[in-house]
Amino acid sequence: xxxxxxxxxxxxxxxxxxxxxxxxxxxxxxxxxxxxxxxxxxxxxxxxxxxxxxxxxxxxxxxxxxxxxxxxxxxxxxxxxxxxxxxxxxxxxxxx
Amino acid sequence: xxxxxxxxxxxxxxxxxxxxxxxxxxxxxxxxxxxxxxxxxxxxxxxxxxxxxxxxxxxxxxxxxxxxxxxxxxxxxxxxxxxxxxxxxxxxxxxxxxxxxxxxxxxxxxxxxxxxxxxxxxxxxxxxxxxxxxx
Numbered sequence: 001x002x003x004x005x006x007x008x009x010x011x012x013x014x015x016x017x018x019x020x021x022x023x024x025x026x027x028x029x030x031x032x033x034x035x036x037x038x039x040x041x042x043x044x045x046x047x048x049x050x051x052x053x054x055x056x057x058x059x060x061x062x063x064x065x066x067x068x069x070x071x072x073x074x075x076x077x078x079x080x081x082x083x084x085x086x087x088x089x090x091x092x093x094x095x096x
Numbered sequence: 097x098x099x100x101x102x103x104x105x106x107x108x109x110x111x112x113x114x115x116x117x118x119x120x121x122x123x124x125x126x127x128x129x130x131x132x133x134x135x136x137x138x139x140x141x142x143x144x145x146x147x148x149x150x151x152x153x154x155x156x157x158x159x160x161x162x163x164x165x166x167x168x169x170x171x172x173x174x175x176x177x178x179x180x181x182x183x184x185x186x187x188x189x190x191x192x193x194x195x196x197x198x199x200x201x202x203x204x205x206x207x208x209x210x211x212x213x214x215x216x217x218x219x220x221x222x223x224x225x226x227x228x229x230x231x
Contacts, residue, residue: 008192009199014207015178021211022146022168026133030142030211037204044201076129 009043010055012036016062024069031061103186118154122147140218142167142211145230164230167214 014036021029035058042050122128133141145164152161153169161169178195185193197203217223 008194012199012204014198014204015175018171018175018207022143022165022171024143026141026143030208033204033208033211037201037208040199040204041201043199072132073129080129081127 006048009039010052011059012039012055013058013062016066017058020062020065020069024065024072026065026068028061028065028068032058032065035061114154117147117150121151123151140215140225140229142215142218144218148230166228167211 012035013032017029017032017036019029020026020032035054038054039051039058042048042054120127128147131141131144133139134144143165146168149161149164149168152158152164153172158169178198181193181195184190213223214228218225218228
């Protein structure tokens with residue numbers, strides 16, 4: 001074997017996925033967490049390429065959740081704060 | 097340079113968010129976005145109550161924070177430890193330093209299961225929605 005096996009697993013995005021799940025209120029974070037688990041299980045099984053792919057997948061879902069969350073906040077600021085659309089979301093008791 | 101600028105931006109955003117969530121209560125102020133999932137479906141998601149929980153934690157009311165979103169309170173020490181290690185590594189690079197449990201598949205699958213269970217249980221009376229839903 002002359003292939004050097006990395007000793008550290010690739011970034012699994014676990015903490016970021018948890019934050020996205022809690023603060024962006026969307027299932028994308030959970031997709032990130034499941035992929036984070038696959039990073040670890042594939043790395044433990046010696047499948048470094050698979051772990052790297054799962055890492056990219058976890059990063060993808062986390063970033064989608066993050067930007068969708070930012071988009072929702074931007075739309076909210078535009079409609080409620082700037083345009084003053086009353087009762088659009090402000091009247092709701094269902095706050096995050 | 098880019099990395100430093102990024103770190104500085106994140107630091108400024110966190111400081112700003114801490115100030116806003118310390119000063120204003122999302123439960124009574126209308127300047128906070130509500131949950132789009134709740135708006136569309138009328139159901140609670142795992143993140144509902146997280147803004148209120150953040151406010152209550154910052155003003156030191158842990159009981160109210162648990163009532164708003166117990167998972168945020170549970171995961172905060174974990175997230176704090178993780179980002180503490182990351183910050184340490186940023187200043188003193190140690191490629192092999194990490195919290196071992198972060199890379200254990202059973203632990204991460206457990207977290208995924210916990211979030212999905214929480215999502216269901218917040219909306220189902222027999223699973224304890226009266227305690228787990230934001231209240």
